[in-house]
Amino acid sequence: MRIAFFSTQSYDRQFFNRFNTLHEIVYLDAPLNAQTAALAAGTAAVCVFVNDKLQADTLEMLNLHGIRLIALRCAGYNNIDLESAQKLGITIVRVPAYSPHAVAEHAVALIMTLNRKTHKAYNRIREGNFSLEKLDGFDLYGKTVGVIGTGRIGESFAKIMLGFGCRVLAFDIIPHKDLQARGVEYMSLINLLSESKVISLHCPLNDQTHHLINAETLSVMQRGAMLINTSRGGLINTADVIEALKKGHLGYLGIDVYEQEENLFFYDRSGELIDDDDILRLISFPNVLLTSHQGFFTEEALIQIAITTLGNITDFEAGKPLENVVSG
Ligand code: NAI
Numbered sequence: 001m002r003i004a005f006f007s008t009q010s011y012d013r014q015f016f017n018r019f020n021t022l023h024e025i026v027y028l029d030a031p032l033n034a035q036t037a038a039l040a041a042g043t044a045a046v047c048v049f050v051n052d053k054l055q056a057d058t059l060e061m062l063n064l065h066g067i068r069l070i071a072l073r074c075a076g077y078n079n080i081d082l083e084s085a086q087k088l089g090i091t092i093v094r095v096p097a098y099s100p101h102a103v104a105e106h107a108v109a110l111i112m113t114l115n116r117k118t119h120k121a122y123n124r125i126r127e128g129n130f131s132l133e134k135l136d137g138f139d140l141y142g143k144t145v146g147v148i149g150t151g152r153i154g155e156s157f158a159k160i161m162l163g164f165g166c167r168v169l170a171f172d173i174i175p176h177k178d179l180q181a182r183g184v185e186y187m188s189l190i191n192l193l194s195e196s197k198v199i200s201l202h203c204p205l206n207d208q209t210h211h212l213i214n215a216e217t218l219s220v221m222q223r224g225a226m227l228i229n230t231s232r233g234g235l236i237n238t239a240d241v242i243e244a245l246k247k248g249h250l251g252y253l254g255i256d257v258y259e260q261e262e263n264l265f266f267y268d269r270s271g272e273l274i275d276d277d278d279i280l281r282l283i284s285f286p287n288v289l290l291t292s293h294q295g296f297f298t299e300e301a302l303i304q305i306a307i308t309t310l311g312n313i314t315d316f317e318a319g320k321p322l323e324n325v326v327s328g
Contacts (some may be wrong), residue, residue: 001022001023001024001044001045001313001316001317002023002024002026002042002043002044002045003023003024003025003026003043003044003045003046003047003071003313004026004028004039004040004043004045004046004047005025005026005027005028005046005047006028006030006031006032006036006039006046006047006048006049006052007028007029007030007031007032007048007049007051007052007266008027008028008029009266011297011302012027012049012073013027015302015303015305015306016306016309016310018306019303019306019307019310020306020310022310022314023310023313023314025047026043031051031052031053031262032046032048032052032053032054032058033052033053033058034055034057034058034061037058037061037062037065038061038065040062040065040067041065042065043065043067044066044067044068044069045067045068045069045070045071045313045316046062046067046069046070046071047070047071047072047073047309047313048070048071048072048073048079049072049073049074050074050076050079050293051079051261051262051265051266052079053079053262054070054079054080054081054085055081055084056081056084059081059084059085059088059090060084060088062090063088063090067090068089068090068091068316069090069091069092069093069313069316070085070090070091070092070093071093071094071309071312071313071316072092072093072094072095072309072326073095073305073306073309074094074095074296074305075094075095075096075097075098076204076205076231076232077092077094077326078204078205078206078232078234080092080326082326082327082328083328085328086327086328091316091322091325092325092326093309093312093313093316093322093324093325093326094312094324094326095304095305095308095309095312095324096324097152097304098296098300098301098302098304098305098308099296099298099300099301099304100152100153100155100156101156101300102295102296102297102298102300102301103153103156103157103202103230103295103296104153104154104156104157104160104202105156105160106230106256106291106294106295107153107157107200107202107228107230107254107256107295108157108160108161110228110230110254110255110256110289110291111140111198111200111226111228111254112140113254113289114226114252114253114254114287114289115137115138115140115226115252116135116137117134117135117137119289120134120135121135138197140161140164140165140166140198141164141165141166142165142166142167143166143167143197143198144166144167144168144169144195144196144197144198145161145166145167145168145169145196145197145198145199145200146168146169146170146171146192146193146195146196146198146199146200147161147168147169147170147171147184147200147202148170148171148172148189148192148199148200148201148202148203148212149171149172149201149202149203149204149231150170150172150175150176150179150184150202151172151202151203153202153230153231154170154172154176154200154202154203155176155178155179157200157202158170158176158179158184159179159182162182162183162184166198167185168183168184168185169184169185169186169187169191169192169195169196170184170185170186170187170192171186171187171188171189171192172186172203189212189217190217190220193217193220193221194220194221194222195222196221196222196225197222197224197225197226198225198226198228199221199225199226199227199228200228200229200230201213201227201228201229201230201231201235201236202230202231203231203235204231204232205231205232205233205234205235209235210234210235211234211235211236211237211240212235212236213227213229213235213236213237213240213241214237214240215237215240215243215244218240218241218244218249218250219249221249221250223248223249223251224251225250225251225252226251226252226253226254227241227250227252227253227254228253228254228255229254229255229256229257230255230256230257230295231257232257233255233257233258233259233260233261234259235257236255236259238258238259238260238278238282239278241253242278242281242282245282245285245287245288251287252287252288252289253282253285253287253288253289254288254289255282255288255289255290255291256290256291256292256293256294256295257293257295258279258282258290259278260276260278260279261292261293263276264276264279264292265292265293266292266293308324312324
């Protein structure tokens with residue numbers, strides 16, 4: 001099958017070329033939207049990533065060009081208008097799990113860096129500054145950590161935190177029995193927020209979870225708490241979080257995802273003027289750490305993404321039942 005791959009980077013080409021034997025891949029730098037959808041002309045499928053926006057207008061354009069399959073090379077599908085895709089009869093497949101450990105371990109990296117300030121120590125020591133002033137942190141051992149969403153990634157994260165000797169609290173619409181057996185305590189969102197020193201978000205972005213962290217829920221959190229988001233930017237109301245940081249109520253923020261990330265993340269914007277006041281404000285806080293959606297970015301995950309995506313496309317072409325189909 002001939003497939004147009006949107007938003008590709010060098011690592012996409014490297015890993016897909018390594019595992020592709022059956023398909024003709026057209027690699028495109030451009031993100032997919034209504035303006036770029038015509039680039040898919042002459043192909044039967046498109047392959048997209050987290051920040052490609054597939055709203056009704058884009059889907060209609062793809063339909064006009066004869067696209068029958070959208071292969072997501074990621075897990076989350078909040079960027080697709082599922083109802084419109086269903087009406088047009090376009091099939092959507094995804095990679096439900098590639099390496100939950102990659103994202104969970106990145107969340108831990110954000111916590112440890114914010115807490116022990118190794119990023120600051122690295123820069124200081126390179127300049128011959130061996131002072132410890134303002135590098136103080138806290139023992140994670142014995143602290144209360146709240147996990148919101150205990151699916152594949154949340155489970156892996158909760159187990160790491162148990163290994164650190166933390167008390168682990170959880171909020172999910174479906175409690176995880178194995179985690180409960182290991183001592184993870186399920187409770188209401190409000191109780192979790194009020195009792196946790198560190199809160200990590202691992203639920204999907206949908207109508208129920210959009211702006212889950214807002215002025216009201218932030219006010220319930222302990223003064224000085226740490227908030228980590230490796231899930232989706234839209235879980236957090238950015239303006240409210242900035243206010244909580246300015247007031248000193250929120251003690252630390254570590255984010256791998258950002259509400260307005262699609263025009264910034266994955267691109268080198270150094271040397272350009274960044275037309276986004278919120279991200280510039282966030283960068284200015286000494287207790288905020290941002291990474292640009294790199295939670296998934298391990299060799300193991302990239303291999304799994306390539307193998308599963310190519311398998312999804314091959315199954316669709318062969319008319320086989322689709323294990324990883326996304327339904328509305
Ligand atoms: P999953 O589907 O295994 O787990 C999600 C969990 O959230 C489930 O247990 C579900 O019951 C729970 N949940 C759903 N709605 C909820 C609600 N309203 N309140 C509380 N919990 C709710 O998903 P997985 O694989 O653990 O991924 C989680 C999220 O991580 C994805 O949706 C995606 O947005 C994000 N992600 C980020 C990556 C990165 O590179 N930073 C890479 C991969 C995923």
